[in-house]
Amino acid sequence: MTPSTNSRKQRLSLSMPGTRPAYKKVPASSGKPQLKSDDLFIGTREIHILHNDDTYRLTITKQGKLILTK
Numbered sequence: 001m002t003p004s005t006n007s008r009k010q011r012l013s014l015s016m017p018g019t020r021p022a023y024k025k026v027p028a029s030s031g032k033p034q035l036k037s038d039d040l041f042i043g044t045r046e047i048h049i050l051h052n053d054d055t056y057r058l059t060i061t062k063q064g065k066l067i068l069t070k
Contacts, residue, residue: 037066 041047041060049056049068059067 037060040058046057046059049058054070057069059069061067
């Protein structure tokens, strides 16, 4: 399986019913949805994010911090 095919399958699986991360309710004053990192990473320490035809890596460090790299 090629990397692009694998990425496509991962994107498709996230869009299937019942597999999308749930938004957390936040105070009305903030007006911005929040996602739990556990719901995004689903047992792994790195995810890839496609944004404007570029791929970014979001990684959890050993210290539990997040790093976003292009």
